[in-house]
Amino acid sequence: MPYEATTTPSSRTPCRREILAAGIAAVGATTLFPGCRNATDSTNSPAVRTDVPLRLLWLGTQADADIIKRKWEAIAPQPLQISVTPVDRSDCAGIIKTILDQYKSNDLIAYPLLAAAELFAEGAVVHKDDSLLGETSTTAPNEDAPASISRLYPALRNNAAQFAGEATGLPLGAKIPAVLSTDPIEPLASWSDYHTWVAEDLKGQAAEPLAPGWAGQMFLWRASTTVESQWLFAGKEFTPQIDQSEFVDVLKQMVATAKQYKAGPKSPSEIWQSLVDGDVLGGIGWEMPIENDSVEISLSDLPGDSDDGSRLLLDAFTPLISISAGCRQSGASNDFLKWISSGEGNDSLQGQVSVMTPIRINSDSSSTASRSSSRSPYQRWLRKRLQSPLARPNLQLVSGDRYYAALDSQISRCLNGKAKPAEALAEAASVWNELNAEVTTAEQERTWRMAQGSRG
Secondary structure, eight states: OOEEEEOOOOOOOSOHHHHHHHHSGGGOOOOOOTTOOOTTOOSOOOOOOOSSOEEEEEESOHHHHHHHHHHHHHHOSSOEEEEEEOOOGGGOTTHHHHHHHHGGGOSEEEEEGGGHHHHHHTTOBOOBOGGGGOOOOOSOOOTTSOOOOOOBOHHHIIIIIEETTEEOOEEOOOOOOEEEESSOOOOOSSHHHHHHIIIIISTTOEEOBOSTTTHHHHHHHHHHTTOOSOOSEETTTTEEOTTSHHHHHHHHHHHHHHTTOSSOOBOHHHHHHHHHHTSOSEEEEOOOOOSSOOOEEEEEOOTTOOTTSTTOBOOTTOEEEEEBTTOSOHHHHHHHHHHHHHSTTHHHHHHHSTTOOOOBOOOOHHHHHHHHHHSOHHHHHHHHHTTOSOOBOOSOSTTHHHHHHHHHHHHHHHHTTSSOHHHHHHHHHHHHHHHHHHHOHHHHHHHHHHHTTOOO
């Protein structure tokens, strides 16, 4: 069934113990902080240390970092020091090196999914227990038991929060593309049907994410719902599969449809804005908070998507946050993770920080209905998609940023008419083979299995 949406605009406390009571009470855990003792301790509690900031390395925008800092410091006595490194998807090779150069001087690091494998391999992130992943039991909680953190959506728990079966980080959000239309639209069975819809029904007034840095991911999203054979790599030799016929056919279809678009290359957020402004009538993208509009937008799954969710693919730049191996304030860092993923002000954060979306299943059944009624159709659709425990792995490899950069540059070359589909993918596969050899094929094959849950 398609969904229809109407877009809508979107005291400082004296001790962190009160933050737990007000914002993280649902966690049901007792945590001690620098300068604070348990409230039941009969000894005098020293003042909270406010001269030592919590240090966060943020790979993202300054605007998002400013919002997080302001929200945190409104409820926490401890200042937050954020080092911001902008992420340029179109020039992403080197992102992982940036993190490895700086993680030791930070308590927390926020980074894209494609960096997770190498950070794990280098010991740059702290392996956690499962507490921040939320409850795994499906039984009703005891009324007398302390409340707990709601479970992460299965797609995020299995494919982002864990690596090699260990909890290593928390996703801050996950945006999944949908087919969007200003008129009601039924699900499209194939990308060929999507092409016909764009060319004949919309007369080219459409767009999909083909802006610099997005073309490679859009190719992977198309391939994920189409390719039936080995996904990206095959066998102990870890042979790249993107130059095989199924992938070449995906790119051929993508190029053919791209020629129909009257609008220039856009990012998903630009596509949503264009729909709201009436510049395009449909395409691929996701919801963005935009004020002063009343445009109804229908949405449905990507063409060829499976009912069981097994073809779901998270964006290579899905944001994660972890405790750094250089952390000097583990208690405060844990509290920050609880706050940003489930604490006070989280709903507000999701509405203001561009990369954040709901990540947890609401375990409070008494308020589920009221919350659900206030969610947009895209949010309801997204939550349903994230319920799937199955997903295909993205480029979660050592040097994952360089694998992505090689693919994105070749897809862009092809879309710009500088290479045929088979030629572009053969070149990307050649670079991938070089990277395999650089890391060693055996190590990358092992890393690939670990990204899918194997412990090594």
